[in-house]
Amino acid sequence: MLAQEIIRAKRDGRALDEAQIQNFVRGLVDGSWSEGQVAALGMAVFLRGMGRDEAVLLTRAMMNSGRVMRWPDMPGPVLDKHSSGGVGDKVSLMLAPMVAACGGYVPMIAGRGLGHTGGTVDKLEAIPGYSTAPDPALFDRIVRNLGCAIIGQTGDLAPADKRFYATRDVTATVESVPLITASILSKKLAAGLEGLAMDIKCGSGAFCDTPQMAQDLAESIVAVGSGAGLKIRALITDMNEVLGFDAGNALEIRETLRYLKGEQREPRLHEVTLALCAEMLVLGGLAADTAAARVKLQASLDSGAAAEKFSAMVAALGGPADLLERPDAYLAQAPVVRAVPALQAGRLTAMNTRDIGLAVVELGGGRRVAADKIDMGVGFSEFRHLGDELAAGEPIAVVHAASEDAAARAIAAIQQACTISQGAWSAQPIVMGTVG
Ligand code: URA
Numbered sequence: 001m002l003a004q005e006i007i008r009a010k011r012d013g014r015a016l017d018e019a020q021i022q023n024f025v026r027g028l029v030d031g032s033w034s035e036g037q038v039a040a041l042g043m044a045v046f047l048r049g050m051g052r053d054e055a056v057l058l059t060r061a062m063m064n065s066g067r068v069m070r071w072p073d074m075p076g077p078v079l080d081k082h083s084s085g086g087v088g089d090k091v092s093l094m095l096a097p098m099v100a101a102c103g104g105y106v107p108m109i110a111g112r113g114l115g116h117t118g119g120t121v122d123k124l125e126a127i128p129g130y131s132t133a134p135d136p137a138l139f140d141r142i143v144r145n146l147g148c149a150i151i152g153q154t155g156d157l158a159p160a161d162k163r164f165y166a167t168r169d170v171t172a173t174v175e176s177v178p179l180i181t182a183s184i185l186s187k188k189l190a191a192g193l194e195g196l197a198m199d200i201k202c203g204s205g206a207f208c209d210t211p212q213m214a215q216d217l218a219e220s221i222v223a224v225g226s227g228a229g230l231k232i233r234a235l236i237t238d239m240n241e242v243l244g245f246d247a248g249n250a251l252e253i254r255e256t257l258r259y260l261k262g263e264q265r266e267p268r269l270h271e272v273t274l275a276l277c278a279e280m281l282v283l284g285g286l287a288a289d290t291a292a293a294r295v296k297l298q299a300s301l302d303s304g305a306a307a308e309k310f311s312a313m314v315a316a317l318g319g320p321a322d323l324l325e326r327p328d329a330y331l332a333q334a335p336v337v338r339a340v341p342a343l344q345a346g347r348l349t350a351m352n353t354r355d356i357g358l359a360v361v362e363l364g365g366g367r368r369v370a371a372d373k374i375d376m377g378v379g380f381s382e383f384r385h386l387g388d389e390l391a392a393g394e395p396i397a398v399v400h401a402a403s404e405d406a407a408a409r410a411i412a413a414i415q416q417a418c419t420i421s422q423g424a425w426s427a428q429p430i431v432m433g434t435v436g
Contacts, residue, residue, distance in 0.1 A: 001019065001020065003023070003024070003027060003032075003033050003034075003037045004037070006020045006023060006041065007037060007041050007044055010044035010045060011040075011044045011048070013048045015050075015051050016054055016057075017057075018057050021057045021058050022061050024061075025058070025061035025062055025065055025160045026065075028065070028160040028163045029065050029066075029159050029160050029163070035167060038163070038167045039167050039171045039173075042167060042168050042171055042173040042179065043173055045173070045176060045178060046172075046173040046175075046179070049176075049177075050178035052220070052223060052224065055178040055181050055182055055224050056224050056228070058178070059181065059182040059185045059189070059224050060228065061160070062158050062160040062164070062182055062183070063158060063185070063186040063189040063228075065160035065186075066155075066157050066158055066159045066160075066190065067154075067156040067157055067190065068189070068190050069107070069157075069191050070192050071105070071107070071192050074105050074144070075105075076103045076105050076147075076284070077104055077105065077283070077284030077285060077286065078104075078106075078107065078192060078193055078194045078195075079099060079104045079105065079106055079196070079197075079280045079283060080106055080108055080188060080193050080195075080196050080197075081095055081196070081197045081198070081199060081276050081277075082184055082188060082196065082197075082198055082199065083198075084180065084198075084199065084200050084201050084206065084207055084208065084217065085111075085114060085115075085117035085206065086118075086201040086205050086206055086239040086353075087117060087239070087242050087247050087353050087354075087356055087357040087360070088118070088243040088245075088246060088252065088383070089199075089201070089239075089243050090118075090120075090123060090243070090244060090252040090253075090255060090256050090269075091199065091243070091269070091273050091276060092108060092110060092120045092150060093123065093124075093150070093252070093253070093256040093310070094256055094259050095273055095276055095277050095280075096108050096148040096149075096310075096313070097147075097148055097306045097307070097308075097309035097310040097313065098273070098277050098297055098300050098301065099147075099277055099280050099281065100146060100147025100148035100309045101147070101306045101308075101309050102277075102281055102286055102287075102293075102296045102297060103147075103286045104147065104281065104284050104286055105143055105144070105147050105148070106147065106149075106150075107139065107143045107148075107149060107191055108120075108148065108150040109151060109152070109154070109187060109188075110132075110150050110151070110153075111152075112152065112367075113361075113367060113374075114169065115169070115174070115207075115357075116205070116354045116355075116357030116358045116360075116361065116366075117357055118248075118249070118252070118357070118360065118365075118366065121150075121151075121152040122249050122366075122374055123249045123252050123253055124150060124253075125249070125374075126249040126250040126252075126331060126332060126376040127253060127319040127323060127330065127331070128319065128320065128330050129318040129320060130314060130317050130318055130319035131317050131318045132150075132151050132152040132317075133152055133154065134149075134317060134318075136154070138316075139151055142313065142317065145316075146309060146313055146316060147309060148309060149313055149316070149317065150313070151317070157190045157191070158187045158190045160186070161182075161186050161187060164179075165183055166370075168183075174207060175208075175213075177213070177216050177217050178220065180207070180217060180221075181217065181220045181221050181224050184198075185221060185225055185228065185230075188225075188230070189225075189228055189230065194230070194231060194283075194284065195230070195231040195232070195280060195283030195284050196225060196230055196231070196232045196283070197235070197276045197279040197280045197283065198218065198221050198222070198225075198232065198233070198234035198235070199234075199235055199237055199272070199276055200214045200218045200221070200234050200235065200237070201214075201237055201238075201239035202214035202236050202237065202238060202239060202432060203238055203239040203240035203241075204239070204350075204351065204352055204353040205239040205240070205241070205242070205353025205354050205356065205357055206239040206353075211236070211432065211433075214236045214432070214433075215236065215433065215435070218433070218435040221234055222435045226436070231283045231284075232436055233279045233282075233283060233436035234434065234435040234436055235272075235275055235276060235279065235431050235433070235434050236431070236433040236434070236435070237275075237430055237431055238268075238428050238429070238430050238431075238432055239353060240350070240351065240353060240386065240428065241268075241351045241383075241385060241386045242353060242356055242380070242383045243266075243268065243269050243272065244259075244266045244268075244269035244383075245264070245266050245382055245383050246379065246382075246383070247356065247357070247360050247365075247379050247380045247383065248360055248363070248377075248378055248379010248380060248381075248400060249365055249374060249377075249379065250331040250333070250376045250377050250379075251377075251379045251380070251381050251400060252379075253327070253331055254327055254331060254381075255381075256310075257323070257324055257327055259273075260307040260310055260324070261324065262301060266385075268385070268430045271431070272430055272431070274294055274297055275290075275430075275431050277293070277297050278294050278297060281293035281296065281297070307324060311324045331376075331377075332377035333377050333400070334375075334377040334378045334379075334401055334402060335401075335402065336399075336400070336401045336402065336403060336404055337398060337399070337401075338398070338399050338401070338407045339395035339399075340396045340397045340398065340399055340410075340411045340414045340415065341392075341393045341396070341411075341415075342390040342392060342393060342418075342420055343392070343415055343420070345390060345391050345392045345420075346389070346390065346421050346422050347389055347390070347420065347421065347422070347423075347425055348384055348386055348387065348390060348396070348419070348420055349386065349387075349420070349421050350386070350418070350419035351386065351417055351418050352418075353417075355413060355416070355417040356380070356413075356414065356417050358413075359380075359410050359413040359414060359417070360378070360380065362406075362409065362410065363375070363378040363400075363401055363402070364378050364402055364406070365378045365379045377400060377402075378400050378401055378402060379399075380397045380398065380399055380400070380410075381398045381400065382395065382397055383396070384396050386427070387425055390420060396418050397414055399411055399414070
């Protein structure tokens, strides 16, 4: 079977069969498909689409392209959450210990920053000593003993996705519903989960910038995931503004610690976190309904149990045992800290959240090319939210930068990305819809 014939079939809008999809996935892993051929098929799928059956075949083939984890004899349900990517989205960091504190087991294989979006693995690497690539036996032991561990994607888990994703990233073929579906689910199914809560981000800071695309992606992921035997539910959540107060790696770890300790919980961030955690507890049979789940989750925060789980996870993976108590002793701080003044008085009515994510990358908090080293201390804190009234000169956010020049560029970028006007504005619910 020739690769070019498979590409031709998709180019002409025909559905691929199992043998063709398996040939492609094998070619991704053994290198028998060239970069040009992988890119061409990606673009053909992007333009022509894929039916549900093809998406299921692609998901399954990519999942089986490497190791598939098993969790025999676990005392509770094995659960996870995945977000399609946003700005300031640190939900995984609080969610894993909260669900673990309520009896779930969360073996979370998280991603790195991608494009304008931040990545959980990069954020965790802001913690000195924290290993995001532990030995598989240690990962297994920590999940069993503590209930959660968050690490990075290992080379042997869905390797076909790893190669295909890297090519899609540089060929403008990320935003395809069947390709995102297969990419996310192949990794999650390979992690051996029972239940998955999906957070489909929608808005100016998300890959799905329209509610229709978010709905299509949610339906596709739920259909393909349940077809593969996964208990799954998707929430569509708003990403038209920075989630929480901070965006940037060490800054988001600081916000996570404040959240877990109860010092500061930004209401929209708290709502998304509780909503996703509640879905996980219900999927895992740990709560009868989401209302009961929320009571348990709030108790895990109030008692300090979730904070303790986070602390124990950090220590078990090589980080400092007293991070919660002494964050300043460990987390990087940028040398230049400047307010971003509002250029006029009025209401904050819109944010180009993608541009804010790109401003974090510009500051050095993300990568332009895969080999870039991240500056952990940079980013933004104290971000104001849509609907807030601002006086002229009042800070919209605070920039943390490596130099005065970088700070000045970031200030201009945020002023440009934020719309302050006198116009009407109405609050949008943070959870825009549910599927599954
Ligand atoms: N996240 C993934 O893991 N894959 C995609 O294709 C998009 C977001």
